[in-house]
Amino acid sequence: MAKEYDVLFRLLMLGDSGVGKTCMLRRFTESYFDPSHISTIGVDFKMRTLELDGIKVRVQLWDTAGQERYQTITKQYYRRAQGIVFVYDITSDSSFQHLVKWASDVDDYAPDEVQKILVGNKSDEELYRQVTREQGSKLAETYGMEFFETSASTSSNVTEAFTRVTELVLQAHKRDVDDLLGSLDDYLEKALEEEMGSEGTVDKSTQKTCAC
């Protein structure tokens, strides 16, 4: 049976209640947009597999509650994250101002090497915009992050943002991934040799495809 994925990474969504974290995840994993707002309780997660550089990356996306009362629970997930997506709502200046607090929590609780991007969601709501693109971009630059404006409603840039943060995590863990894939290749090669017996000849061209 072919492997379903080569590596698994955990990404965490952080930001105020109502900025659209759940909707972004739904759009990315189910190509679906639900306009109702049912606040996430504690933490929820969704999965999607991406193929990057020939590597099948299973992404576990943790959707955290933005409400203050769940912060004790959600902070317990920070240390296991390899990537973080900070989300604000372009129609809400307060959600943008609160990023300082979200970023400081990440500094306190997440691993140093965690990869981060900044997302301004609801880009379809241009009429109600309170945070300019330049403000978002400038803050991202200050924090050393890449910046995206997305819309879970129209689907604009959602896949691009999640794919990019996954790429950053993959790059940061490239060495571990190469080691892992290398040892898997060695294991498969050895298994094949054993199966062929000492007399058997191993056709190199068939080895790689025998990932079963």
Ligand SMILES: Nc1nc2c(ncn2[C@@H]2O[C@H](COP(=O)(O)OP(=O)(O)OP(=O)(O)O)[C@@H](O)[C@H]2O)c(=O)[nH]1
């Ligand atoms: N116009 C527009 N509305 C959006 C978009 N994304 C989310 N919304 C709306 O914003 C509201 C909140 O979305 P959620 O995804 O539930 O917000 P959340 O950040 O997960 O909220 P919590 O679970 O409370 O932390 C919903 O009513 C959505 O319909 C978007 O891209 N455009």
